[in-house]
Amino acid sequence: MDHKARFAARSLHKHYPEPERLPVDASLVFVRGEGVCVRRGSTPTIYNAQPPDLPECLQKSAQYLGHRGSTPCYAVEVPGDQPLPEGLAYFGVRELAALIPDEELAVAGLAVQIIDYDRNTRFCGRCGTPTKPARIERAKVCPSCHRAIYPRLSPAIIVLVRKNDSILMVRGVRAPPGRYSLVAGFVEPGETIEDAVHREVREETGISIKNLRYLASEPWPFPDSLMLAFVADYESGEVTPDGVEIESAAWFDRDHLPDLPPRLSITRALIDDWAGSVSRGQEP
Numbered sequence: 656m657d658h659k660a661r662f663a664a665r666s667l668h669k670h671y672p673e674p675e676r677l678p679v680d681a682s683l684v685f686v687r688g689e690g691v692c693v694r695r696g697s698t699p700t701i702y703n704a705q706p707p708d709l710p711e712c713l714q715k716s717a718q719y720l721g722h723r724g725s726t727p728c729y730a731v732e733v734p735g736d737q738p739l740p741e742g743l744a745y746f747g748v749r750e751l752a753a754l755i756p757d758e759e760l761a762v763a764g765l766a767v768q769i770i771d772y773d774r775n776t777r778f779c780g781r782c783g784t785p786t787k788p789a790r791i792e793r794a795k796v797c798p799s800c801h802r803a804i805y806p807r808l809s810p811a812i813i814v815l816v817r818k819n820d821s822i823l824m825v826r827g828v829r830a831p832p833g834r835y836s837l838v839a840g841f842v843e844p845g846e847t848i849e850d851a852v853h854r855e856v857r858e859e860t861g862i863s864i865k866n867l868r869y870l871a872s873e874p875w876p877f878p879d880s881l882m883l884a885f886v887a888d889y890e891s892g893e894v895t896p897d898g899v900e901i902e903s904a905a906w907f908d909r910d911h912l913p914d915l916p917p918r919l920s921i922t923r924a925l926i927d928d929w930a931g932s933v934s935r936g937q938e939p
C-alpha cells in the first residue's frame with residue numbers, strides 16, 4: 656500500500672543541540688488551544704512571525720519543531736486573551752486539512768502536538784519540580800531528580816479484515832449517525848502490535864483473524880497517536896459487537912459501503928485502497 660501520510664513532518668529536520676535562546680531568524684507557528692494561527696484569504700497560509708516582535712515571556716516558552724532548510728521553526732503557545740490582528744484566525748488542524756498543502760498541515764499538526772506535550776510536562780511528575788528543555792534531544796529534564804520526560808507517543812492499530820468480497824466494519828457508540836469505520840484501538844503495555852490487532856478484533860467483534868500483514872503507518876496528532884495499519888483475513892467466529900465500544904459490526908461489500916470516515920484518515924485510505932484493488936481484481 657502506497658500511503659501518503661499527511662501528518663508526516665518530512666519538511667522538518669532536527670538539529671541538536673537546539674539554541675539556548677530563540678534565534679532571531681526563527682519562524683514561529685502560533686498555537687492557541689488546539690488551533691493554529693492562519694492568515695485568511697483565498698489561499699490561507701500558516702501565519703509566521705519573527706521573534707523580535709514577540710514578548711519575552713512567549714519567547715521563553717517557544718518549542719523547537721525542527722529546521723526547514725536553514726530556518727529554525729518553533730511553536731509558540733498564545734494565551735487566549737491575546738487580541739488577534741486583522742486578517743488572522745485560529746483554525747483546528749482537521750479544518751486546515753482542506754485548506755493548506757500537506758507539508759504545512761504536517762507542521763501545524765506537529766506544532767499542536769508539541770505544545771500539548773509542553774503543557775503537560777511543565778512539572779516533573781515524580782517530584783513536582785519545574786522541568787527544563789533537554790536541548791540535546793526532544794525531551795525535558797527535571798533539574799532535581801534528573802528524570803527525562805519524552806513526548807508521549809501512543810501506538811494504535813487499525814485493521815482491514817477481509818472475508819470473500821467483503822470487509823469487516825464497526826460502528827462506535829460515539830460515531831456520527833450511519834458512520835462505520837474499521838476495528839482500531841491502542842496497543843497496551845506488555846503486548847506486541849500484532850497481539851493488539853488480534854485482541855482488538857476479538858474484543859470488538861468476537862471473531863478471529865489470520866494472515867495478518869502490516870501495510871503502513873501514519874502520525875496522528877490528536878493528540879499523540881501513531882497509527883499502524885494492517886490487513887488480515889477472517890478465520891472463524893460469528894460477528895458479535897461488544898456493545899460497549901462498538902454498537903454494530905457487519906460485513907460490507909464494495910457496492911454497499913456505509914458512510915465512511917473523511918479522506919484525511921488512514922482508515923479511509925485503507926478502505927479506498929481495498930475497494931480500488933477489488934475493482935482491479937488485485938490483492939490489496
Ligand SMILES: [Zn+2]
Nearest residue numbers: 779782797800
Ligand atoms: Zn523530578
